[in-house]
Amino acid sequence: MIIDFSGRRVLVTGSTSGIGFATAKGFLAAGASVVVNGRSEVGVAAAVAWLRETQSSVTGFAGDLATETDCARLLAEQPDFDIVVNNLGIYEPRDFFDTPDSEWDRFFQTNVMSGVRLSRAYAAGMSKRGWGRIVFVSSESAINIPADMIHYGFTKTAQLAISRGLAKRLAGTGVTVNAVLPGPTLSDGVADMLKADVERTGDSLEKVAADFVAVNRSSSIIRRPATVEEVANMILYVGSEQASATTGAALRVDGGVVESLA
Incomplete structure (x- = not known):
């Protein structure tokens, strides 16, 4: 199978390191033009410089996409994408009884609302063009809610609900929406x-x-x-033309952690 993203414009949020960086690198290697994102100018500049050593079609956007303001700024600077990978996310072990409202809101805005806002912003253009891919990077913690990170697990489950519902909303448009569920990575x-x-x-x-x-x-x-590249491989597949019949799915890259046949 040869996956080719030539001519495709891709946004990968939270992509200055880890899974996001490996995903951006994979899209670039397959011919896409990619925008990488991180909160700091320094981090974004370093990621772009590293990627430009082998691929030139990469630019950066420094901003906190957990906020409405920076999401709007990104949309103004980059009005169209063919593929949006909602990878931005935070995690932190914390006992339920020690987790204040402010932390629940911080995790919700970062892990959930960033993807909601960006999908809402870019899906309409994809639909008009008759092709597009939206990928939410969730977690096996969406199914196996960790007792020491309930606030995190809740956001990852929310991503599954949004990706499934949005896939239905975009039925027949040529735009697919899926969730990828990494395990320990x-x-x-x-x-x-x-x-x-x-x-x-x-x-x-x-x-x-x-x-x-x-x-x-x-x-x-x-x-x-798993390695970050192994997770990125799944993200690239569901972003490809070859995955045109895969939508509304929750695709695990968890090494078999989840005890389920489906």
Whole structure:
């Protein structure tokens, strides 16, 4: 299968590192023009500079897309995209009884409303052109709600509801909407979290990460975290022409963590 995004304009939110960066890199390698996004000018500039070493059709947008203001600014600067990957997200373990309203709202605005606003902004143009792809990067935590991050799991479940409902709303337009559900993934953030254990044990990052999965996600079938590239591969597929019959779906890249046949 040859996936070609030549002529396609792509937005990947939260893409200066981790899954988002790997996704932006994959789209560029397949011929797309990509806008990468992060909150800081420095982070965006660094990501763009790195990607331009091999691909020239990349630009950046520095802004907090959890806010209405920066979403509107992006729309003014970039009025059309063929593919929108709603990857922006935050997570943090916190006990339910220690999670104030402000944190529930911060997670909701970042993980949910950013995708709502951008999908609302760009789906109409996709529909008029008769082709488009919207991808929400959710999580296996949308199904396996973590007891130590209920506020996070709630936002990831909300993404599934939105992606399914929006797919129905765009029925027959040529625009597909899907959710991708990563499981444990060896992103930059996870690597930072495990750094102390790597230093303490002297083991490789990969070994420490596999041990972490064995303890915290014991149902994993691959018995290791996914790489960011493995998650990006699924995002690229559902963004492609080849995935034209896949819409309203929740596609897991969880290494078999979720105990479900479907």
